[in-house]
Amino acid sequence: MTLSWTTLLPVLIILSSLIPGLLIFATPEAAARRRITLNLTGVSLKLLLVGLMLAGVSQGLEFRFELTFLPGAQLVLQGDALALQFVALSSVLWLMTTIYAIAYLENSPLRSRFFGYFSLCVSTTVGLALAGNMITFLLFYELLTLATFPLVVHRGTPEALRAGRVYLAYTLGGGALLLMGIALLHSIAGTPDFVPGGYLTALADEHAFSLRIAFGLMILGLGVKAALVPLHGWLPQAMVAPAPVSALLHAVAVVKAGAFGIIRVVYDVYGIEATTLLSLTQPLMWLAAITIIFASIRALQQQDIKKRLAYSTVSQVSYITLGVSLVGPIAAVGAIVHLVHQGLMKVTLFFCAGNFAETLGIHKIQEMDGLGQRMPWSMAAFTVGALGMIGVPPIAGFISKWYLITGALEVNQQWVLLVLGGSALLNAAYFLPLIYRGWFRAPPAGGWHDNNFADQRLETHWMLLLPPLITALLSILVGVFAGTIFSPLGWSQFIVNREFGL
């Protein structure tokens, strides 16, 4: 193996957060400055390297690193266009979340442990995105579970521990199923690299039964993290974790890892052709549709802001699965771009919810009355995120929905329109009341629960305020500039052209 920079770059991208993470574990609790320096150095370095790889891939360079592992299944890291979509998303959001978390956890105990695992979590997410075959994917998928668990139980309260146990039960169970599916697939076809169009088309006839079972096992395994109904139970429970962790679970890492895995399995392992031949798309489509509607209804029933957001994630992430299962190029663009769009909007919403809780002690929806007067900036960012989720142009969410709808029409699945339309209505029903209360109701007569940062120029700590404002701005910008080549949409089209051989 010759070591050139194209070989090493994928490893360096992982190491750029792994090494700071390990150093942070060894940092004494009091050395906040050193910890912040390590964190920010890691983030900047990673963004730089990701930028380099983006430039390289758009020039047609290939980035590949391999290491012997199992017979017939190497550890492969590969920077292809789809991987980069996810890597870029999680790196950018990691920067935002790190800034946010530094302020959020100011003066709380065990920060070295928290930021250590935080960095590990991003390292495994990036590794998962760059994984070049199913074995490597599995490896990082399991490591992601292990790296996020300490964050979910970070508070160490009985509720946090309960949520942590539920989280583990779901994710380790899912991991075991995924392992079974991958091992079964390996026994049929070995474990070659991901290729656009998949590598199973030739085997689809002969091994139809086993391939269906393997697909089912893998989707179940991935569906746990992607929170497909009925495997979504861990996600609302995990809301007890601190707000930066929620952002991580919902937008940057865990849920996305599941959805990303489904994209990989359908496009790059089975391929559109084999998936259609084995008639696997229909069940997946139904599963996604049921998840979208069911979770939206559940969201409507929640009175806790974070819980409502959690169910909204369950619903929104299934847009990705739905788009994938429609197997048309336009819907595929919608699915892949939604990976980024949902991340931007959802992270904004969680940052804002965290700000409300940190600043004024607001957790319930009824308590949001008049919030816009006290915290106009956070409330504005929240509004952008919520409207985007509903699908109001020109915010990011509109673009994804537009592509999903045209994609469904392209492949003659008109009923999907009903699902998407119904979901948009439900989204409006569970987000508009929050916006209404925030802007148009009067603040509570008795004053706020807590009133932190009251005497300052800004409505809250600047490091808590900046990240949601940036991500809200980004969700508008990616919508407005969707037509350019370097927008997430342009990049998604680039990916889909390769996948569908257009």
Next chain:
Amino acid sequence: MNFALLSLAIPLFSGLLLLLCGRALRTRITGFIAIASTLISLVCAWFALQEVAAAGTSLLLNLGGWETGLAIRMRLSSLSALLLLFTALMHLLIGLYAGLNRAGINRDFWALSCFLHGSLAALWLSADLFNLYITLELLGLTAVAMVALSGKKAYRPAAHYLILSLAASLFYLLGVALLYGRYGELDVLLLAPRTEADVTTRLALLLMTTGLMLKSALWPLHLWLPPAHASAPTAVSALLSGLVVKGPLYILWVLWSEVAPPALAQQIGPVLAIAGMIALTAGGLSAMRSPSIKTLVAYSTVAQLGYALMALGLLLTWQLPQMHIALWLFVIAHGLAKASLFLAAGEMQSSLGTRRVAGLRGATQTVPVAMFAFAVAGGSLIGLPPSGGFLAKWVLLEPLLSQPQNWPWALGVLLGTLVSAAYIFRVVALSFDRARINPPDINPDRVGHWLALLPALMVWGMALSGEWLIQLLAGGGV
């Protein structure tokens, strides 16, 4: 071959030396001698492995130059060389811990651990059923003495262990006698082509199997193990669980895959595999319910031996080389992980001043390194990638999944994974409790904690040398 004999002889002689003049030496020097001899033995085992790999086939040696049939025959295969290496490595890791941790250890430990090392090395190298009996007896007696090292409270479990061990040896010896009466031969290689599936052979094999299963605590003959392993000193528990129970397992493998007629082996295979599956679940459930830390770890040995037993059973049923690889990968991965688990458990017990699992609340804050070692080693037991446990499970799963009629066995593996995850994460989840922290009695012993982590890191490193290990084991187990 000479290197292999050196690897066997050095610990044996240093054991004798320590026994004879150990009292005259200071404890520190005793420990130094024992560790140094282990290190030399490790190097010799490495050269022996190179030798057998270069030869490409197993090497035989008649001790004392007697002719075949009369001589005590030794055999060095790539498997036995690997096991020699593994034994020496485990002794080195655990010896380092025993010597360097703050609490120290009874000085008699060193002589006994040298004997243990020597008798295990002899076991891997023997190719004669009676020889194997002798090594087994040596192993059992040394192990009992080591359990008793922790003082009065361990005498009872040690006595039980002794009685059971003697009974098991007796069973085995009876079987050996029957075979000798029937064939007039005890050399494995000479016996192998001659055995027939008649009543005497069946009875002999049955007796020997019972004895061996009892000795290596294979389900359903496992009940003596948890109290014995849990009451021994920490370093001893690690040796017993990680290494000693693997000795009888090796003999069981020799007996069924070489000595027994293939038709019989195919009959017993499924029985062993089912016993393995039950062990995996039942042992895991007991571990999950166990109130004390060390008992939990000891039950997890019972469960994990289920994997090995399953691989052995399926090896006999299908005669697939992958099963052979899986079996020994499980043995090695479990040994390293278990060493770490016991050392970490012992360290946490002494730092936190509690034997109970519930006492581990907040352990990630109070004893972070030891808890991390526990979790990392546990990850390998669950079989999370890229640990050694994952490697073994992967090799086991491949043939199980390639034929739809074998899928029920894969279900057993899945169940085993889930149960192991349950008992490991029961502890890990508790350790994150910040509401009701159990404060440590004494300052944690840094050196001891890091040494407990070392074997766990090695088992995760196994993945990197996975291909090498698999090739080595595929190269010829016999």
